[in-house]
Structure formats: structure tokens, C-alpha cells
Amino acid sequence: MIDSFTFMINDDDVLALRNAVAHLADSGYCEVRVLERLELSDISGLLWRALPIYREEQLSVRDVLTSAIDLFLLQGAIPPTEFDRLFNKTDQDALIRTGVLFIDDKGFALARVSLFPVGNLLIFSDHAWCKLPHPGCAEVPYDQVMSVGADSRWLERITLRRRVGSALDLCTGSGIHALLAARHSQRVVAVDISQRAARCTRFNVQVSGAANVEIALGDLFEPVDGERFDLITANPPFVPSPLNSLGFRDGGRSGEDVQQRIVTGLPHHLTQGGIAQIVTELGERDDNLISDRLRRWLGDAPMDILILRLREHSAANYAIGHAQGDYDFGEFLDSVHDWAGNLRAQGYSRIVSVLLVFQWSDPESGPPWTRSEEAPPPLRYAGIEVEKLFNAERITRKADFHEILERSKLLRAGQIGLIESRVLGTALQANAQAQLLGTALPIIQWLDPLEKTILELIETPLKYLELLALSGDLNLDEKTVFTAVSLLIRRGLVVLISDQDCN
Ligand SMILES: C[S@@+](CC[C@H](N)C(=O)[O-])C[C@H]1O[C@@H](n2cnc3c(N)ncnc32)[C@H](O)[C@@H]1O
Structure with a gap:
């Protein structure tokens, strides 16, 4: 029986463990490299069900990074040859002495906790998949610490x-x-x-x-x-x-x-x-x-x-997703009943x-x-x-927003992807979905035809009054244009720049 990890360390061992983790980082164990190696776009996409596939496909070349991923992220066991290549003797001793790693009776190294790469930071926590038959895992107590999810x-x-x-x-x-x-x-x-x-x-x-x-x-x-x-x-x-x-x-x-x-x-x-x-x-x-x-x-x-x-x-999918009783249909359906009933009682759909x-x-x-x-x-x-x-949001709500607008130039916030939709056979005008490209929060916005026209007009920085003049040619009144411009700014598709910034 292998004890669960206690997350306790003697002061004397802190430096040794810090060095071992630093050497692991030096060998390339960081989020970007792990993602590349596992061919994932997001590390949260790791699935325990796919472990044999990762090992046979992405991790078939057993270099130092592969061993580190297997040991610290996939709850695997690595043979002595890989362990010796991954850590020098001092680091091995530190990791074993502090209880982070242990060696099984076949000489394989296993981890009692995972080490999650977050950018270039490495975070220890309990393993992500506590039901895997992995020593040091089944023994994790009820108050398991959340993995980096x-x-x-x-x-x-x-x-x-x-x-x-x-x-x-x-x-x-x-x-x-x-x-x-x-x-x-x-x-x-x-x-x-x-x-x-x-x-x-x-x-x-x-x-x-x-x-x-x-x-x-x-x-x-x-x-x-x-x-x-x-x-x-x-x-x-x-x-x-x-x-x-x-x-x-x-x-x-x-x-x-x-x-x-x-x-x-x-x-x-x-x-x-x-x-x-x-x-x-x-x-x-x-x-x-x-x-x-x-x-x-x-x-x-x-x-x-x-x-x-x-x-x-x-609520139904949530109840089904959380219900328990993997090996017993009756138990599973009872659990769905309990979960769905609770969500209903809370008033959630x-x-x-x-x-x-x-x-x-x-x-x-x-x-x-x-x-x-x-x-x-x-x-x-x-x-x-x-x-x-x-x-x-704040600038468009300011009492003097109109004056701010008149003092500034308007500019498209960047490249914008547009998808237009038309309802055939009706007199309805076209609407478009716009998305500012290259953003980390790719919010999709609906544009009405006027907003789309304004976006097209501000190809280069344009004063608000110049925009009004152009819109006048299209028979648009000031109030309509003001509302549309405010919405475009609020949605982040158009930005305000001062005259000086344009020069
Ligand atoms: C979902 S985990 C989040 C862990 C971590 N912040 C993360 O993002 O990975 C929630 C944490 O909240 C803690 N927790 C629950 N109730 C709490 C409370 N009343 N006060 C402080 N912590 C609490 C739990 O022990 C658990 O560690």
C-alpha cells in the first residue's frame, strides 16, 4: 500500500526539490512544448481515455520530454533507463526522498502527484484522474486537491x-x-x-x-x-x-x-x-x-x-453528465433522476x-x-x-461621449471577419456576423446593414464629422449614425484614436 502524498516537505529538502523542478523545466517541460508534443491545441483537452493513443502515437519517441509528460502528466510509469536520462542522481534522490516519486518493485518510477505546466510555471497537485489504477492515486483522500483543470x-x-x-x-x-x-x-x-x-x-x-x-x-x-x-x-x-x-x-x-x-x-x-x-x-x-x-x-x-x-x-444534459453508476443501469437512472430533480427544484433550466x-x-x-x-x-x-x-463600455456611457467622439478619429480595431446572411424571397435586409480576428476572446457580434456600412467606410482613420458627411450622402441622420458608431465602439470593432496618434 502506497501512502498518498502529504504535500509536506522538510526545510532542508526545499532547495533540492526546487533544483530538480528547475532541471525539468530546463529540459523543455512547459505548456507550449507539451502541447506541441501531444499535438493538442489546448492542454485541457487531455483525456484519460486516450492515454494508450498518446503513448503509441505522440509519445512513441521516448526522449526526455516524452518521459516527463508520461511521468508527471499522464500518470504513467517510466523504466529506469528513462528515469536516469530524465534526472541526475541528486535530483532523483530529492524527488524520491520528498515522496513526489517512488520506484515500484520492477524498478519503474511513478509520481504520487502530477506536475501541471501552466505557461512556464509548474504546479504540483493531486492527479487529474483519481480513478485510474495508479499507485499513489487510488489512495488520494476525499479532500483531493483540484488538478489544474x-x-x-x-x-x-x-x-x-x-x-x-x-x-x-x-x-x-x-x-x-x-x-x-x-x-x-x-x-x-x-x-x-x-x-x-x-x-x-x-x-x-x-x-x-x-x-x-x-x-x-x-x-x-x-x-x-x-x-x-x-x-x-x-x-x-x-x-x-x-x-x-x-x-x-x-x-x-x-x-x-x-x-x-x-x-x-x-x-x-x-x-x-x-x-x-x-x-x-x-x-x-x-x-x-x-x-x-x-x-x-x-x-x-x-x-x-x-x-x-x-x-x-x-439541465437534462447536465444531469446525465453528472449522474453516477457507470456499471449499473438502474443506479445510473436513479442518479439522473436525483440530479435532474435537484436542478428543477433550484429553478434551473x-x-x-x-x-x-x-x-x-x-x-x-x-x-x-x-x-x-x-x-x-x-x-x-x-x-x-x-x-x-x-x-x-465606459467611454460610450460618458456624459461627454459626443464631444469625445467629435475630437477623435475612428478606426477599425483590426481585421474583421464577416459572415453575411440573407433571407431569400423577403424584403428583409441583410444582416452580418462580425468577429474581430486574432483575438483571444472571439466574440461574435451581429451587425445591421448600417453598422456594416460604417465599418466599410472607416477603411482608414476617419473623423466622426467626416463620417457624418459621408453618411449624409446615404441619407442617414446624425442620431442614427451616432447610435451605430457607439455600438461599434462598445463592441470593440471600432476604436477611437486621438488626432496625434494618427500622425
Ligand atoms: C474548484 S477548486 C479551485 C482550485 C483552484 N483555485 C483552481 O482554479 O484550480 C475550489 C477550491 O475551493 C475550496 N473551498 C471550498 N469552499 C471554500 C470556502 N468556503 N472558503 C475557502 N475555500 C473553499 C476547495 O477546498 C477547493 O480547493
């Missing part, structure tokens, strides 16, 4: 990476977001209610050498009572479950026990000018919209909310994966607003794009 990566990609004084990562799990924030924050506090998760975060902090991360064991904001932060990140448990046994994913019957308390706490913990970013899932029905609930949870705090809707599941962004409202931009956009999950860094969406 798709939702962890979505949050990583939209978090705004600007220099800040203080950052707070709630529900930190492995500590991934705390460690990323440590790179651009003076001080980071990482909070988790699970002792094992807090130990895992401490372990990762020790191995990374980051000196500015404090780890707090506790319930959400309780350990930071009275404090405010410039950046707050959270990936809380969110599954609306009838079971109360899903560990780090369990969000209670409504799924929103934790989210609600986080959103309610934001006004007391976010600095003016700060930003809070949350990845989660929320239930919804046409008469019970996520946007309304978030606003209610904020109370009367004047905050703007951006909701990026990434994926939607019908669909479950939506969302990225939520909160900022204090700008008084010059009028009352607080909530904006909702459909966007597929980001495949790369999208923090700046999120900030641009906020800024575009």
Missing part, C-alpha cells in the same frame, strides 16, 4: 496581469492563481478551507521560491477581514449537486453557496480601481437570469459587471459556464451596468481584451 486555465487566461500592490486568491486549491499573481503583485494572500489544499499551495510556494505569498486556512474572506485588494481571483466550487460528496467541486444543492458569499463580499474587499475575476458555473432560467442574481448579491454597491458566457448545458469580472463603477459613466457576452473559452491570454471591453 479547464476552469483553472480559463481563469488564468482572463486574469488581468497588471502590476498591483495586493492580490487575494480565494478557493486557491493548488495555489495556481496565487502563484501567477505573485509575479505581478507585491503581496498575495491565498485562502482555502481545506487543509490539504492549503498544504498543497504552501508546497508549491516553497518549490517556486516565491517570497510574497501568504497562505491562510479559512472560509473565504474570513482570514482577511477588514482588508482590501487590487486583484481578487476565485474559482469556487460550483456544481449544483444533490450529493454533498463532490469535494472541491461541491457547491451545495443550489451550486451557488460559495459564489454568492464571494460576490456579496467583493464590495468590502476590492480597492477602488481594483478588479475581481471569477470563473464558475451558474444555473439559469429565462425568469431567473444570472445577471439579475449577481446584481442582487452585490446589494447597492456601485459595481460594473462583465459576464462572459462560455458554455451552456441544458440550463447551467452556464461563466467568467465574471467586477470593477467599481466610474461615476462619469453613469449608473452601474451589467454586460453579458457569449465567447468561447479563451485559448490564450485575454486579460487585456477584458480590460478593453470594460473601457469601451
Whole structure:
């Protein structure tokens, strides 16, 4: 019987383990190289069901990178020859002494925890596939620390990476977001209610050498009572479950026990000018919209909310996807019944994966607003794009927006892909779908014919008054053009530049 990993390390071993991990990184073990080798566009696309295929197709050439991927990401076992090529004797000793790796009775090396590449950062956490018959895996206790999953990566990609004084990562799990924030924050506090998760975060902090991360064991904001932060990140448990046994994913019957308390706490913990970013899932029905609930949870705090809707599941599909009883049809159908019944009782007809962004409202931009956009999950860094969406929304709401417009030139924000649709046999005009190309958040926008015409007109930077003159030739009045231009700016398809920037 092999004990589960405890995420505890002697002070004397920290440096040795840090060196071993650094040597692994030097050998090319990072997200980009792993993706290339596995021929994946997104590392979240890794499937345990495909393990034999990866090994036979993508990992058939057994070089150092292959061995590292097999050992630290695919929960594999590597033979002594590969182990000796991957690590020198000092690193091997450090990894075995600290319990990260062990050698089985055939001399193969196996890992008790996975090491997830996130860009060029390496994060230890419990294995992703805890049901695989892998020693060190079946023994992982109930309070398993969440692996770096798709939702962890979505949050990583939209978090705004600007220099800040203080950052707070709630529900930190492995500590991934705390460690990323440590790179651009003076001080980071990482909070988790699970002792094992807090130990895992401490372990990762020790191995990374980051000196500015404090780890707090506790319930959400309780350990930071009275404090405010410039950046707050959270990936809380969110599954609306009838079971109360899903560990780090369990969000209670409504799924929103934790989210609600986080959103309610934001006004007391976010600095003016700060930003809070949350990845989660929320239930919804046409008469019970996520946007309304978030606003209610904020109370009367004047905050703007951006909701990026990434994926939607019908309640039925969600229930089927979560039901348990793989080997027993009767058990499985009973479980579907329980899950579907719970979702119905909560008043949800669909479950939506969302990225939520909160900022204090700008008084010059009028009352607080909530904006909702459909966007597929980001495949790369999208923090700046999120900030641009906020800024575009705010500028169009300013009382003096009209004057700002008259002082500036208009420019298309970049290359725009257009798909036109026509309804044949009717008098309806054509509409088009527009997408700003090359973005990490590829939001698709509907354009009416006027908006499309304006986009075509601003081939080169154009003053608003020049645009009005051109539109006059098309018999368009100022108010119509103003509304259309505002919408194009708000959607990020058109940007304003000052006269000086054009020269
Ligand atoms: C979905 S995991 C997220 C882990 C990590 N942040 C990530 O993105 O990979 C949720 C984490 O929230 C923690 N958690 C649950 N309830 C909490 C609470 N009331 N206060 C603090 N942490 C909590 C769980 O222990 C778990 O580690």
C-alpha cells in the first residue's frame, strides 16, 4: 500500500526539490512544448481515455520530454533507463526522498502527484484522474486537491496581469492563481478551507521560491477581514449537486453557496480601481437570469459587471453528465433522476459556464451596468481584451461621449471577419456576423446593414464629422449614425484614436 502524498516537505529538502523542478523545466517541460508534443491545441483537452493513443502515437519517441509528460502528466510509469536520462542522481534522490516519486518493485518510477505546466510555471497537485489504477492515486483522500483543470486555465487566461500592490486568491486549491499573481503583485494572500489544499499551495510556494505569498486556512474572506485588494481571483466550487460528496467541486444543492458569499463580499474587499475575476458555473432560467442574481448579491454597491458566457448545458444534459453508476443501469437512472430533480427544484433550466469580472463603477459613466457576452473559452491570454471591453463600455456611457467622439478619429480595431446572411424571397435586409480576428476572446457580434456600412467606410482613420458627411450622402441622420458608431465602439470593432496618434 502506497501512502498518498502529504504535500509536506522538510526545510532542508526545499532547495533540492526546487533544483530538480528547475532541471525539468530546463529540459523543455512547459505548456507550449507539451502541447506541441501531444499535438493538442489546448492542454485541457487531455483525456484519460486516450492515454494508450498518446503513448503509441505522440509519445512513441521516448526522449526526455516524452518521459516527463508520461511521468508527471499522464500518470504513467517510466523504466529506469528513462528515469536516469530524465534526472541526475541528486535530483532523483530529492524527488524520491520528498515522496513526489517512488520506484515500484520492477524498478519503474511513478509520481504520487502530477506536475501541471501552466505557461512556464509548474504546479504540483493531486492527479487529474483519481480513478485510474495508479499507485499513489487510488489512495488520494476525499479532500483531493483540484488538478489544474479547464476552469483553472480559463481563469488564468482572463486574469488581468497588471502590476498591483495586493492580490487575494480565494478557493486557491493548488495555489495556481496565487502563484501567477505573485509575479505581478507585491503581496498575495491565498485562502482555502481545506487543509490539504492549503498544504498543497504552501508546497508549491516553497518549490517556486516565491517570497510574497501568504497562505491562510479559512472560509473565504474570513482570514482577511477588514482588508482590501487590487486583484481578487476565485474559482469556487460550483456544481449544483444533490450529493454533498463532490469535494472541491461541491457547491451545495443550489451550486451557488460559495459564489454568492464571494460576490456579496467583493464590495468590502476590492480597492477602488481594483478588479475581481471569477470563473464558475451558474444555473439559469429565462425568469431567473444570472445577471439579475449577481446584481442582487452585490446589494447597492456601485459595481460594473462583465459576464462572459462560455458554455451552456441544458439541465437534462447536465444531469446525465453528472449522474453516477457507470456499471449499473438502474443506479445510473436513479442518479439522473436525483440530479435532474435537484436542478428543477433550484429553478434551473440550463447551467452556464461563466467568467465574471467586477470593477467599481466610474461615476462619469453613469449608473452601474451589467454586460453579458457569449465567447468561447479563451485559448490564450485575454486579460487585456477584458480590460478593453470594460473601457469601451465606459467611454460610450460618458456624459461627454459626443464631444469625445467629435475630437477623435475612428478606426477599425483590426481585421474583421464577416459572415453575411440573407433571407431569400423577403424584403428583409441583410444582416452580418462580425468577429474581430486574432483575438483571444472571439466574440461574435451581429451587425445591421448600417453598422456594416460604417465599418466599410472607416477603411482608414476617419473623423466622426467626416463620417457624418459621408453618411449624409446615404441619407442617414446624425442620431442614427451616432447610435451605430457607439455600438461599434462598445463592441470593440471600432476604436477611437486621438488626432496625434494618427500622425
Ligand atoms: C474548484 S477548486 C479551485 C482550485 C483552484 N483555485 C483552481 O482554479 O484550480 C475550489 C477550491 O475551493 C475550496 N473551498 C471550498 N469552499 C471554500 C470556502 N468556503 N472558503 C475557502 N475555500 C473553499 C476547495 O477546498 C477547493 O480547493
